Amino acid sequence: MTMNVSMTVNGKAVAAEVEPRTLLVQYLREHLGLTGTHVGCDTSQCGACVVHVDGASVKACTMLAAQAEGATVVTIEGLANGDALHPMQEAFRDNHGLQCGFCTPGMVMSAVDIATRHPNPSEQTVREQLEGNICRCTGYHNIVKAVQAGAKAMGG
Amino acid sequence: MTDTGIGARVLRKEDRRFLTGGGRYVDDINRPNQTHAVLVRSPHAHATINGINAKAAESAPGVIAVFAGADTAADGLGGLPCGWLINSKDGSPMAEPAHPVLAQGKVRHVGDPVAVVIAETRGQARDAAELVEVDYTELPSVVDTATAANPDQPQVHDEAANNTCYDWEFGDKAGADAGLANAHHVTKLDLVNQRLVPNAIEPRAAIGDYDSGEDRYTLYTTTQNPHVIRLLMCTAVLNLPETKVRVVAPDVGGGFGSKIYHYAEEALVTWASRKVGRPVKWTADRTEAFLSDAQGRDHVTHVELGLDKDGKFTALKISTVANLGAYLSTFGSAIPTYFYAPILAGVYTTPAIYCEVLGVFTHSVAVDAYRGAGRPEACYLLERVVDAAARETGLDPAEIRRRNFIPESAQPYQTPIALVYDGGNYQKNMEDCLAAADAAGFEARKAESAARGMLRGFGLCCYIEFCGAAPSAVAGALGARAGLYEAATVRVNPSGSISVMTGTHGHGQSHETTFAQLVSEQLGVDIGAVEIVHGDTDKIAFGMGTYGSRSLPVGGTAIVKSLDKVIDKGKKIAGHILEASADDIEFKDGQFAVSGTDKALAFGEVAGAAYVPHNYPLEELEPGLEETTYFDPPNFTFPAGCYICEVEIDKDTGVTRIDRFTAVDDFGVLVNPNIVEGQVHGGLVQGIGQALYEGCQYDAESGQLITGSYMDYCMPKASDVPSFAISTNETKSPTNPLGVRGCGEAGAIGAPPAVINAVVDALKDHGVTHIDMPATPEKVWRAIHGGATAMAAE
Ligand code: FES
Ligand code: FES
Numbered sequence: 021m022t023m024n025v026s027m028t029v030n031g032k033a034v035a036a037e038v039e040p041r042t043l044l045v046q047y048l049r050e051h052l053g054l055t056g057t058h059v060g061c062d063t064s065q066c067g068a069c070v071v072h073v074d075g076a077s078v079k080a081c082t083m084l085a086a087q088a089e090g091a092t093v094v095t096i097e098g099l100a101n102g103d104a105l106h107p108m109q110e111a112f113r114d115n116h117g118l119q120c121g122f123c124t125p126g127m128v129m130s131a132v133d134i135a136t137r138h139p140n141p142s143e144q145t146v147r148e149q150l151e152g153n154i155c156r157c158t159g160y161h162n163i164v165k166a167v168q169a170g171a172k173a174m175g176g
Numbered sequence: 177m178t179d180t181g182i183g184a185r186v187l188r189k190e191d192r193r194f195l196t197g198g199g200r201y202v203d204d205i206n207r208p209n210q211t212h213a214v215l216v217r218s219p220h221a222h223a224t225i226n227g228i229n230a231k232a233a234e235s236a237p238g239v240i241a242v243f244a245g246a247d248t249a250a251d252g253l254g255g256l257p258c259g260w261l262i263n264s265k266d267g268s269p270m271a272e273p274a275h276p277v278l279a280q281g282k283v284r285h286v287g288d289p290v291a292v293v294i295a296e297t298r299g300q301a302r303d304a305a306e307l308v309e310v311d312y313t314e315l316p317s318v319v320d321t322a323t324a325a326n327p328d329q330p331q332v333h334d335e336a337a338n339n340t341c342y343d344w345e346f347g348d349k350a351g352a353d354a355g356l357a358n359a360h361h362v363t364k365l366d367l368v369n370q371r372l373v374p375n376a377i378e379p380r381a382a383i384g385d386y387d388s389g390e391d392r393y394t395l396y397t398t399t400q401n402p403h404v405i406r407l408l409m410c411t412a413v414l415n416l417p418e419t420k421v422r423v424v425a426p427d428v429g430g431g432f433g434s435k436i437y438h439y440a441e442e443a444l445v446t447w448a449s450r451k452v453g454r455p456v457k458w459t460a461d462r463t464e465a466f467l468s469d470a471q472g473r474d475h476v477t478h479v480e481l482g483l484d485k486d487g488k489f490t491a492l493k494i495s496t497v498a499n500l501g502a503y504l505s506t507f508g509s510a511i512p513t514y515f516y517a518p519i520l521a522g523v524y525t526t527p528a529i530y531c532e533v534l535g536v537f538t539h540s541v542a543v544d545a546y547r548g549a550g551r552p553e554a555c556y557l558l559e560r561v562v563d564a565a566a567r568e569t570g571l572d573p574a575e576i577r578r579r580n581f582i583p584e585s586a587q588p589y590q591t592p593i594a595l596v597y598d599g600g601n602y603q604k605n606m607e608d609c610l611a612a613a614d615a616a617g618f619e620a621r622k623a624e625s626a627a628r629g630m631l632r633g634f635g636l637c638c639y640i641e642f643c644g645a646a647p648s649a650v651a652g653a654l655g656a657r658a659g660l661y662e663a664a665t666v667r668v669n670p671s672g673s674i675s676v677m678t679g680t681h682g683h684g685q686s687h688e689t690t691f692a693q694l695v696s697e698q699l700g701v702d703i704g705a706v707e708i709v710h711g712d713t714d715k716i717a718f719g720m721g722t723y724g725s726r727s728l729p730v731g732g733t734a735i736v737k738s739l740d741k742v743i744d745k746g747k748k749i750a751g752h753i754l755e756a757s758a759d760d761i762e763f764k765d766g767q768f769a770v771s772g773t774d775k776a777l778a779f780g781e782v783a784g785a786a787y788v789p790h791n792y793p794l795e796e797l798e799p800g801l802e803e804t805t806y807f808d809p810p811n812f813t814f815p816a817g818c819y820i821c822e823v824e825i826d827k828d829t830g831v832t833r834i835d836r837f838t839a840v841d842d843f844g845v846l847v848n849p850n851i852v853e854g855q856v857h858g859g860l861v862q863g864i865g866q867a868l869y870e871g872c873q874y875d876a877e878s879g880q881l882i883t884g885s886y887m888d889y890c891m892p893k894a895s896d897v898p899s900f901a902i903s904t905n906e907t908k909s910p911t912n913p914l915g916v917r918g919c920g921e922a923g924a925i926g927a928p929p930a931v932i933n934a935v936v937d938a939l940k941d942h943g944v945t946h947i948d949m950p951a952t953p954e955k956v957w958r959a960i961h962g963g964a965t966a967m968a969a970e
Contacts (some may be wrong), residue, residue, distance in 0.1 A: 039299065056197015058429070060377040061462040068377055096197035110197040111709035113187055117851045119858065120684030121428025122195030122378040129197065140188045143899065150894035154503035154886070156377050156430050159857030159923070160894040 025085045030098030045069045045080035048095060056096040056125045060154070064085070065151030066113050070126035070133075071095045077133035079152070096125035099132070108132050111170030112163075117155035126154050127163060135171035142170065178766075182914075185850045188689045189703065194795030199427045202381040207455035210383065211240055213445055214301035214857055215458070216291040216308045217467060218283035221317035221539040221670050222330060225281055225290065227308060233293055233307040240452050243444075244291040245278040253277055253447060256413035256438055256503070260390060260510035261655040262535070263340045270535070271336035275503040277413065277440040283312070284332055284502035284797060286881055287467025290439050306366050312840050313355055317539035317879035321499040322476045325538040327855075331437075332502055332537035341509065341535040346517040351528030352789075354490020359482030363565040368948045369553045371499065371872040372865075374546045376683075378429020379460040380469060384445030388453070394422045395446045400431040400681050401721020405539055406437040406713050407505065414447060415582030418713075421446070422508060425711035428683035432862070433545035434469045435508035435683070441468075466884045467934035472546020474499035475512065475553050479559045481526075487571050487579045489526040494557065496533045501542035502937035506545045509535065515550030515724075521591040522558045523602040523640045523816060524580040529593045539870075539879045547862055547924040553643040559637040559929035563936070564945065573612060573636045575932070595642060597814045600907045605840045606638055609818035610903060613838035618822070631825040632835070633938025639819070639926035642812040643730035643918030644911065661808035662726070663718045664734035666695070666742050668801040672780030674701065676738075677709045679719010679733035684835050684858075685920065686851045687727060693847050694732055694914075698739040699779055700766030708869040717804055725815070725918030728847065730922020733912040734794055734807035746782045748797055753777060753785055769959070794965050813909045815917040817841035819860075819930040825938045830957025832935055833869055839902040839926075842915035844909040852919045856902050858925020860887075865892040866924070867931035873952050890950070 026035035027043075029052060034123070036051050048054045055082055060068035069080040072094040099106040105113070106129050118124040127150075134149045141149070145159070146167045155163060159174060180186050183550050193199055217630045230242040256275040263269055274280070279290045291308050294302035318332040324330060325341045344666050356362055356549075383396040393416070400406050402423040409673040411424075428435060445456040460468065476497045482490040498512030507515075517531040566576040582589050584601040591597065618634050625632040645651070648659035674695055682688060687710060692703035719939075743763045750768035751758035753773050761768050769776035777785075786801035822836040839856060848851050869890040873882040883889040908915030928949060935951045936944060944959045 041299065051203075054197065055201075056199070058201070058378070059203070059461075060379065060429075061886050063462065063885045063887050065891075066377060066462075082761070096195075100196050105192070105195060112195055113191040116188065116747060116854050117855060118191060118194055119686070120376070120378065120430040121190070121199045121427065122201065122376075124194050124199075125197055147893075147895040154377060154891050154893065156375055156432070156856045156862070156891070158854060159861035159900070161857040161899050162854060164899065165893060 023086060025089050027088050027091050027093055028041060030095060031095045038085050038109055039043055042085045043081055044083040044085050047085035048080060054095050054097050058125060060122065064117065065154065067126040069124050069128060070129040072129060072133065077130050096129060107173035108135065108170035112166040115162045115166040115169055117157040117158060117162045118165030123153060127155065131167040131170055135168060135174045139171060141168060141171055177698055178696045178702050180703040182693060182845065182847050184693060184695065185848060186689060186703060189684050189692060190586060190686065190688045190904065191317045192572045195215065198572065201287065201378055201427045201429055201917055202396050202461045205383060205396050205426065207383060207385050210455035210457050211294050211296060211452060212298040212301045213292050213294050213448065213456050213458040214298065214305045215289045215295065215441065216305050216310065218279065218286060218290055220283060220284050220286040220314050220359050220432035221253050221319065222313065222315040223283050223312040225279060225283065226313060227311045228291060229309040230291065233304040236300065236304040236307055238291060239304045240296065241294045242291060243448060245276060245280045248278050248954065249280060249594055251447065253443065254413045254415065254417065256440060257408055258504035258509055259506050259657050261657065261834045262342045262344055262513050263655065265345045270342040270509055272335065272504060272664040273333035273335050277443050285541055286879060287460060288502065292448065293446050293455055294448060301387045304928050306759040316846065317876040319538050319879050320876060321474055321536065321538065324538045325534060332539060336750065339537045339538055339698065341504070343534050344513050345532040347530040347759055348528050349530045350531035351949050352493040354493045355528040356480055356482040359490045361483045361487050361569055362483040363481045363561055363568050365479050365561045365564050366555055367477045367479065367560060369473045369475040369477065369545065369556055369948050372546055373466060373872050374434035374436055374469060374472060374871050375442045375891060376432055379437065379462060379465045380435065381459040382442045382445045383455055383457045384487060385455040386450040392420050393446050393449065394424060395442060396424045396426065397442050398428050398435050399425045400435045400723055402681065402711055402713050403679055403719045404721050405438050405442060408442050413443040422714045423735045425681055428681065429591030431683045432904060433472065433549055433723060434546040436545055436721065437470050445641055449930055456641060462886065464879060465882055467541065468540045468543035470505045471501065472543060473553060474543050477557050479557045479561045481565050483565055483569060487569055487576050489524055491528040492520060494520065494524050496531065498533050498535050498539050499540065499543055500535050500538045501535060502709065505542040505544035505661040509543055511545050511550045515540050516554050518594045518639065519551050519554045519642055520558060521593050523582055523638050525582050527592055540874055545728060547723065547859065548921040551921065552925045555639045555925045558748035560646050560932065563933045567945065577587060577606060596811060598811060598909050600814065600816045600842050602778060602816055603640060605816060605905055606818040607844055608905065609820050609838055609840040612840065612903060613836065625824050629827065629881065631827060631938040632827065633823050633934040635821040635930045635932065635937055636932025637709050637926045637930035637933065639922065640814055640920060641925050642810050642814055645724040645726050647811060659808065660720055662720055662731040662732060662734045662854045663804065663806045664738050665717055665802060665804040666735065666738040668742060668783045668786065670784055672705065672783040674699065674706045675709055676706060676735055677716040677730050678735060679716055680722045680727040682722065683712050690728065690847050690851060691732065691735055694735050696707035696741060698736065701779065716872040719779040725920040728916050729912050729918050730807060730809055732914055732916065734805045736913055737805040737807055738803045742801060745801055745803065749782050749785055752792065779897040805868065807840040809911055811911045813844065813911050815841065815843050815919060815922055817922060819926040819928060821934040823934040823938055825932065825935070829951035830960065831950055832863065832956055834898045834931065837898050837900050839900060841917040841919065841922055842907050844907060845915040846904065848918065853902060853918045856923050859921060860900055861892050861897050861926040863927025864897055864931055867928045867949050867951060869950050877914055887890060
């Protein structure tokens with residue numbers, strides 16, 4: 021059995037026939053080829069899969085594609101403006117906030133959301149707000165700096 | 177000249193693709209017409225397989241094939257090999273039981289692979305895997321490290337009596353015994369270095385792709401060393417010549433050791449892709465990673481340290497039981513032996529050292545190298561026992577270390593336990609760290625904490641480790657079945673752009689930037705002109721890969737030596753064109769110039785001329801500008817440093833918070849300080865994770881993995897750890913022309929004892945002298961409220 025889902029992803033209208041059990045993250049990766057959104061766990065804890073759904077950060081492994089019917093989804097691929105990186109992407113690069121890069125898309129998407137809610141976040145706020153994102157490489161030190169710098173650059 | 181050479185804090189070349197979703201990890205790759213594999217794994221720790229009924233699975237929707245152990249055996253597949261032979265005290269070789277890619281009649285840990293289901297989609301393969309009926313007879317199991325070798329325990333392998341793989345020793349037993357017997361004081365400690373799960377955030381994945389036209393396989397896999405995988409898989413498992421197999425390791429999302437080893441799934445998808453005539457893709461989910469990625473540490477140790485009346489160490493004696501898991505992983509035998517005991521001198525002049533290690537099999541996932549690999553275990557016991565000795569003799573922890581440091585003037589220092597250290601001022605590292613950590617202000621901060629009802633503790637660790645594996649002659653003499661050199665090719669293209677093919681592999685270490693900086697420094701070009709090629713056995717001559725902080729000291733040196741050869745060849749070409757002797761050409765600031773004249777050619781001009789040999793004296797000068805080096809290092813490198821941790825503990829909840837963490841490391845020359853700092857941060861948090869949060873646990877009765885997901889295995893989060901105050905000292909290593917030492921593992925080695933020494937210090941007024949890792953709130957609370965003895969017994 022399959023079902024039809026349609027939504028807007030990174031500004032483009034998309035539609036597909038999918039199995040009802042298809043997760044949003046599977047839909048993005050396997051149907052749309054948007055492999056920037058990663059899967060790092062099966063218990064909704066690592067945050068490698070974070071995307072924006074209707075403006076809020078969501079773990080794309082916790083949501084069925086069908087639940088995103090009609091939604092506006094932004095993934096890491098949709099963040100930069102052509103060649104110009106989003107200020108948060110720029111901040112991660114400037115502060116060496118990534119190593120292997122696997123947690124990075126989820127971290128950046130979460131960070132943009134954090135910055136929207138906390139325009140000038142303290143170190144403590146950033147650390148608490150990153151509760152849902154695990155990085156095994158960086159020790160978080162530079163990620164925290166990057167989120168603070170990125171929030172500032174976004175106009176905080 | 178360029179500003180992207182050695183020492184420059186240039187931003188990473190690899191970042192743009194990772195930040196825009198353009199990274200290409202194995203699971204991002206899809207091959208035309210591919211199928212999906214899901215493994216059927218043992219739900220039991222120990223059981224006999226009476227039969228496998230795959231009928232229902234085979235007829236489930238989308239299923240293409242189901243293979244079990246009988247199928248791999250029928251095709252003559254070999255087992256997964258172990259790369260290091262360890263001999264026991266009596267000279268006998270270690271027990272080396274078979275490690276089949278699919279279970280042969282018996283399963284030996286929860287997660288042991290039994291069958292593989294291949295279907296059109298991953299969902300269909302997963303559904304069908306549920307339908308494979310395996311008839312098991314459950315058997316009793318053993319998972320406990322300390323008691324695994326007791327004669328009454330269930331046996332993991334028939335060929336390893338008392339579950340003993342080896343009973344090994346190293347060092348001077350008589351000397352250590354005498355040193356302890358004559359000591360003024362002997363400090364004794366029993367420690368557990370708990371099992372950890374490496375947990376790279378990218379789960380392992382593999383795609384096998386057999387091309388019948390070429391009669392050739394391609395394996396895409398999440399590995400730290402593609403050539404090693406090709407070598408092991410071809411020679412030990414699939415019996416194929418290397419020419420028939422290409423191994424590709426594209427972007428890899430962290431490894432920390434867990435992606436060094438040759439795993440069953442790699443061989444299975446490669447083999448199965450020919451069986452089913454289509455590409456076969458497998459991606460682990462996190463649960464599978466917990467059940468199948470090699471795990472780390474897992475030592476139970478008794479240590480004795482002798483001291484004279486002045487607090488000088490007279491002898492060190494160690495007895496360790498090391499849990500190897502159910503099977504020998506690729507380097508599993510070597511980690512608790514040759515990667516552990518030889519560094520037990522630490523930074524001290526202890527004259528006699530002896531270490532014995534009992535390697536045991538248990539019904540658990542295989543144990544192998546995890547960030548630091550053997551050296552964290554050594555550093556932990558040594559820095560803990562030194563602190564305990566300080567407490568018992570009434571000396572300050574810094575003072576007892578001062579009395580025992582190897583002085584800088586004694587370098588290069590021959591330790592009593594094989595290694596020769598290659599320079600460093602260990603006392604300076606500590607004094608600098610004490611100053612940076614404001615050790616003088618600790619008592620005031622402690623009083624301030626106490627006023628709020630909180631306990632504060634100060635913990636010190638002076639670590640040393642060895643990197644840059646390895647001088648092959650030494651490794652070979654100690655049982656390694658491979659050499660540990662590294663290869664690099666520098667190819668100057670006709671337009672002057674430069675390709676560097678390295679046998680190392682970056683999976684977070686920033687090789688694309690650091691290695692480009694080496695080229696920039698030596699050839700005077702911008703890093704933008706340099707492409708670093710890694711992770712593909714078809715593109716790169718050979719390599720041993722990335723682990724043990726070896727990429728820069730060994731792989732970087734191979735690049736530098738190839739660059740030297742390129743410059744030499746360039747001089748010949750320039751000499752020919754400028755009608756001068758090659759000996760009169762000097763290369764400076766990106767130009768080949770005739771000494772003492774203004775005649776010169778830019779590097780790019782020589783690159784072009786190398787490929788247009790219109791009037792070359794071909795007898796003496798070949799066209800082309802490409803050089804390869806295999807570099808085998810003369811010694812290891814020895815990074816060292818000092819870490820200071822200050823914790824605050826809530827008496828009522830037992831929660832430990834790290835208030836300050838200060839690090840001083842001597843990594844020799846830094847090529848890119850940003851990247852080095854990032855490596856230190858990451859290592860420190862893995863070390864703090866071990867000290868306070870992480871621990872892999874199996875149920876003693878059933879052998880079930882209790883900590884099998886991120887719900888149960890506590891990964892450090894951003895809010896669990898502090899920011900760090902880190903700095904470096906620089907003692908150039910004489911072992912390689914770059915003077916580098918390696919920085920990837922230091923944090924994970926030095927942090928655990930620093931944290932636990934701080935915790936014990938905070939609890940000392942409550943009579944606590946020891947606490948085992950991880951120092952969870954429950955353990956700390958019990959230690960405060962139940963006293964020290966209750967804790968030690970746990
Ligand atoms: S994949 Fe880990 S939280 Fe979604
Ligand atoms: S950069 Fe590797 S997991 Fe975060």
